[in-house]
Amino acid sequence: MTRKPLNSLPGFNFWIKSRWPQLIIRAVLLGGFIIAILAGFLGTPVGNRNISIVAVWIAWWAALILVAVPIFGRGWCAICPIPMPGEWLQNKAVLGPSVNRNSSKVSRRFPKRIRNIWLQNAAFSLLAVFSVVILTRPIVTAWVLLALILVAIGVSLFYERRVFCRYLCPVGGFIGIYSQQAPLELRVADPSICATHKEKSCYRGNEEGYGCPWDVYPGSLTANTNCGLCMECLRTCEYDNILINLRSSGDKLPAVRGGSLDSSYKAFIMLGSAIVYSAVMLGPWSGLKDAAYQIGSLTWWGYAVGLLVVIWAALPGLFYLVTRAAHKLSPSFHNPRQIFNTHASVLVPLSLTAWIAFSLSFVFANGSYLVPVLSDPFGWGWNLFGTSNAIWTPYLSQYVPVLQTIVLTGGLFWAARKSQQIAEARNAPRQSWPIIIFCTFITVSLLWLFVG
Amino acid sequence: MRPSKYIFISGFLLAGLLVAFTPLPVPRNEPMHHIFHVDSRSFAFTPAEIKVDRGDLVTIELTSSDVVHGLYLDGYELEISTDPGQTNQLTFTADRAGSFRFRCSVTCGDLHPFMIGKLQVGPNLLLWRGAGLAILAALAGVWKFHQ
Amino acid sequence: MENIARIAAIVLVFGASIVIVAARWVNAGGKVEIHATMPEKGGWLPDNITTQVNEPLNLRLISDDVVHGFAIGQSDLEPVDIHPGKPKDITLTFDQPGSYTFYCTRWCGANHWRMRGTITVEGDTSTTVSDEATSPLYLDLSIDLDAPHDLPELNLERVPSTELGQKLGIDPPARYLSREYYLSHTPNQAWGDLRSESFSENLNDSQVWELVALVWSAATTNQLLNVGQELYNQNCAACHGAQGRGDGVFALDASDSPELDSMGNDAVQPPDFNDPRQMYGASPALLQGKIIRGGMGTGMPSWGQILSEDQSWALTNFLWTFSIQDHKE
Structure with a gap:
């Protein structure tokens, strides 16, 4: 893998270390978030003329799935406004830190049993069963957004650091597993410096910044999953030992040890929901x-x-059978759980590209709703930029199916390669075959849903 | 890097291009004139799936059973709308092959953006080529040229 | 620095909220907002508005679900479409006091026609131009709209045709061509009258029917029929069917639940306008009466507040095109 640190770019450290640019971006987004909530409650109940729906489910979702996650990994988390008011209250500071650094801070740890992403899996599943209504009714979106920010504030007053982001946020879980594939990473330059550094200011914080809000020790980071790219450790590291790297490939897979079941389930949930949503929202089946x-x-x-049942039982069950077949075909010394969990990680690229393909269709077909809504965000008859009369028209409707095909086959190639790498790392090269056949079957099914 | 690596990569790329672009003989029948009566109601078209051959003349007679609906045909970028009781017609030559979604173009309630049907013109080559590319991609993933 | 950030944060959080709520109030200033939703969800809100004569009434029409339309009954005002989530501002000025009906012009469900409201225009009634409402013709003729008028015994060899009537080379006498005769007689009565005329001695029964077709066509013009057809397509076809067969989309709804429709009305399958047995026992005056009065214990709305008298006659004329061939050229 080749890496190129971005820190050496002129001005990079200055702009990242200063607390202001990030604060301003997040504050503007917080303003937008508040507008989205108010628009949902006060604006027109017609979704495609209300900015709460159009900004969140078309603009933000497109930016997240098509740009932020594939390119920046957890880049969205770095600027997400949802935990912000809670952090202000928790830290008793807006800009922070130095001021009041020593005043009493919340120090309760989140219960160990739920320090995993099962709650996020549950939160995402809960939203998923109401998804078509959340996606289309402004007032429901407003309630969801309001609930998110209130829960975020609530837990931040009760537990230390960004517990909401790490363990509760419905989208945080999948952004985490997808960020493993991102070409951007935060890592230490020289681990030996960290090993001898007793203060561990990156984890505890100092007058330059907070201790890692994501409850991660940067010195031992090997995967992007739980690093929120909040940049606090760049500020707190006394040796400028933290780098932001461009890299040529994703996180190394825990090929031998096996991932954890909660992350595996995240992958099933994402793949399953992508399949179900595609059938429900893009298919011709009105029932x-x-x-x-x-x-x-x-x-x-x-x-x-x-x-x-599809996302929690059927898909994982089917996949379990596939991994059993893989083990039969090419035995390795791992237990079934390890085999299941490691191989489940190949569903990460597969489900990411499924979501990209799904979003391409949704976003290009409905992207033009943005134009009138910018001029009339609440459906109150405004015409701020003179575009409120623009009419809906799908963009590039001829080319979207082609794009979807390219994205899906690319995802399959990616997944197949990962699967093969895992299998070879275990000296069981044929273990990948059933997995890849399964992935091919899923890909062709998705192709049929999108372009069939 | 062994030279054989390049051979494998070029081989797969070539195969991919072949699968993606080889012109396939599509049997062409005499162009027909199809008239489809498509009824729309929130949030469905009936029938939701229409099949014709490439080159056929297609007339869609759109009616509505509840509120004002529209029909926008992807790929052809054609649109009509209809009020209940007032049939509207759209006639065009299906000169582009493939599978095309048609969607409601007049806001008709919450699920309006998901009111979708599809028109298939001739065999859906994109799907077959896509499936072929998927199998190639899977094989390329297994191949050991990355070592 | 921290303090600047805090102030900015407070200004932002509360500022954004206050600005939006304030904008809501400013935005609504001076306009009467009328929300439109499907009748099952409330129809017009409000559906009763009071204004003063000769004072501009600023309306903001807002659809909260599907496409609706706004028009004032019996007026020349062009109907205005109201697209969902896209408010439409209009200004109306009434120069006569009175009660005006506004109604929805785009079909928004089976109960679309129930979307009606009233604008009461107050003012000095002494300025009212004497415009005595004429009483409907069906009342003057003492026609009982609710009495059965179908002719189950009627036996026709073929549907009468105006064109064949013209080929007979007989011009019906002037009294048949008068407007009064046409309005007050049923085709069946006209056939009886024409049959007993001496000039029809050599004609067979079917040929006399062609004469009736001739008389009916003489009472209208293509231009009027076009007006009638447009009105029919917009307002009637959804129940009565584009071809007048009584098979419109909402009529089919009604036949699903034969007793009551979704809002508690008796729902009855509309008659087939193509069937001479349904039509030839009805005079134009009777048909027009049914249109303007509505009711009948069916889902038929009353159009008297909506259509002008000319429009109601144009529509009545058009209804005969279904049961008379070549009625419209």
């Missing part, structure tokens, strides 16, 4: 749409149970 929409009805319960 599915009605079922997903009539919340509380018997068919909706059927849909909800079906969705949960």
Whole structure:
């Protein structure tokens, strides 16, 4: 793997270390977040004319899935406004730190049993069963956004650091596993410096910045998953030993030891929801749409149970059988759980590209709703930029299927390579075959859903 | 880097290009005129799937069973709308092959953005080529040229 | 520095909220907002507005779900479309006091026609130009709109055709061509009258029917029929069917639940306008009466507040195109 540190770029350290640029960007986004909530409550109930829907589910979602996650990994987390008010209250400072550094701070640790992403998996699944309504009704989106920020404030008053981001945020979990593939990473330049550095200011904080809000010790970072790119350690490191690197490939997989079951489940949830959403939202089957929409009805319960069964039982169960077959074909000394968890990591690139393909269709078809909404964010008849009369028209409708095909096949290649690497690292090269056949089957099914 | 690596990579790239671009003989029948009666209601088109051959003349008679709906055809970039009781027609030559979504173009309620049907013109070559590329991609992933 | 950041943060969080809420109030200033939703969810809100004569009434029309339209009954005002989430501002000025009906012009469900409201224009009634509302013709003729008028016994060899009537080379006498005769007679009565005329002695029964077709066509013009057709397509076809067969989309809804429709009305399958047995026992006056009064214990709305008298007659004329061939050229 080749790495290129960005820190040597002129002005890079200055702009990153200064607390202001990040604060200003996050504050502007917080303003936008508040506007989105208010728009949901006060603006028109028509989703595609209300900025709460259009900004969050079209603009933000497109930026997140098509740009931020693939390129910057947890880049969104670095500027996310949701935990901000909670952090202000927790730290008793807005700009921070130096001031009041020694005043009493919340120091309660999050319970060990739930220091994993099971809660995030549950939160995402909970939102998933209501997704078509959240996506289309401003007031529901407003409630969800409000609930997120209130929960974030609440937990930050109760537990130390960004517990919300790490263990609760519904999108934090998948951004984490996808960031493993990002071409950007935060790592220490020389681990030996960290080993002899007793103060561990990157974890404890000093007058330059807070101790890692993500509860990570940067000195031992080997994966992007839990690093929120908040840049505090760049500020606190007394030796300028923290680098932001461009890199040629993703995090090394824990090929032998095996990942954890909560992360594996995250991958199943993302893959399963991408498949179900594609069928419901992009397919021609109106029965599915009605079922997903009539919340509380018997068919909706059927849909909800079906969705949960697919993502929590059917897909993992099928995949378990596939890993058993892999073990039979090419035995290694690992236990079934290790085999399952390591191989599940190949679903990370597969599900990421599935989400990109899904979002391409949704975003290009509905992106033009942004134009009138910018001029009339609340549907109140404004015309701020003279564009409120712009009409809806899908963009590039001829080319989106081609793009989706390229993205999906690219994702399959990526997954197959990862699978092969895992298998070879275990000296069981044929272990990958059933996995890759499974991935190919999933990819062709997705192709059929998107371009069939 | 062994020279054989380049051979494998070029081999896969060439195969990929072949799968993606080889012109395939598509049987062409005499162009027909198809008239489809498509009914729209929140949030569905009936029928939601239409198949024609390339070169056929297609007329879509759009009606609505509840509120004002529209129909926008991806790829062809054509649009019509209809009120209940007032049939509207769209006639065009299906000169582009492939599978195209058509979507409601008049806001008709919450699930309006998901009101979708599809028109298939001739065999859906993109899907077959995509499946072929997927199999190639899987093989390329297994191949050991990265070592 | 910290203090600057704190102030900025407070200004931002509260500022954004206050600005938006304030903008909401400023934005609404001076306009009467009328929200439109599907009738099942409330229809017009409010549906009753009071204004003063000769004073501009600034309306902001807002659709909260699907496409609606706004028009004032019996007026020349062009209907205005109201697109979801896109407020439409209009200004109306009434120069006559009175009660005006506003109504939805775009179909928004089976109960679309229930979307009606009232604008009460107050003012000095002494300025009212004497415009005595004429009583409907069906009342003057004492027609019972609710009495059955179908002719189950009627036996036609073929649907009468205006074109064939012209080929007979007989001009019906002037009394048949008068407007009064046409309005007050059913085709069946006209056939009886024409049959007993001496000039029809050599004609067979079907040929006399062609004469009736001729008389009916003479009472209208293509221009009027076009007006009628447009009105029919917009307002009637959704229930009565584009071809007049009583098979419109909402009529089919009604036949699903034969007793009550979704808002508690008796729902009855509309008659087939193509069937001479349904039509030839009805005079234009009766049809027009049904249109303007509505009711009948069916889902049929009353159009008297909506259509002008000319429009209601144009529509009535058009209805005969279904059961008379070549009625419209």
